[in-house]
Amino acid sequence: MRWLSDVEGCSFTCSFPTDQKVRCALNLLRIGAKDWWRLVTGSYTDDQRAAVTWEKFRDLFRAHYIPRVEHKQLSQEFSDLKQGTESVKEITRMFTKRAMFCLEFATEQDHMTRYLSMLKTDIHQFVSTQRCDTMLDL
Template identity: 35%
Template sequence: MGCGAPNFHGVKDTIVARRWIVDIESAQLTSFCPKGSKVRYAAGCLTDRARDWWEAVNDLLRGLTIKAMSWLDFVTKYRDEFMLAVGIQQLVKEFLDMRQTTESVEEITAIFRERALLVPQYMVVEEMRKTRYYHMLRADMQKHISYSACPNLEDMIVRAREKEIDTEHIRKRKAEAG
């Protein structure tokens, strides 16, 4: 498949399987894939065990799979096959337990965004994203960021970065003076 569409080989690994969905959706977007062709596009990227699975699904549905299946139906069947429930539960737990320790705001934000891709159910509503990010930050950062003053997650991230920069400048001035 063109436009950087990744192949999926059928490994039953929740992270690999979730990343493939994100990557294939990105490839569909950049290639202007029409809504009715998304399943066909993704099916063309399945190889090895994944191709065997798809052929079995196709046989079960008597060949109507690609023509009649919606993208949501494809993703649901795909998740049922390749994203193990225990793996999803572990990812959710890790995401909800994630806390900033020694990471910079830039580092923890990158980790937050990466893991958020794996648990999209917690990122649907802006308020959920904002709440999760705020509670992940260290307590000293939370004290200086007004949750209610941040209209969205991006504003909160900017404020956290500004606070971190201010704190670093103060630390450097104290070190130089003392």
């Protein structure tokens, strides 16, 4: 997931058009990942390979590199996450790390709602009284 995020960051920084993201990513694949891609697209024509969208590439990459069992476990950890003795900084780090694997919480509003629900009651009550329009504000 971090690798995908790095590729997205690189394509943003370099202002790649959306249709060039996959080409950028393919140049960053190494060893086994290059072999995996050759295997996935071995039966594709050049036109079919060129037509692979970033979303399709990302879905294929996730399906291969994040086993279902691990994805399910990380999703469950995200759902079960509650602040105990952790500081706000620590629980936020834990939340952020797990959130990238939980695509069902796709919108910022979803993340904000989930984040608030896992905070200790006193912190939740304090934060709830603040005007927070974004996850960063929260």
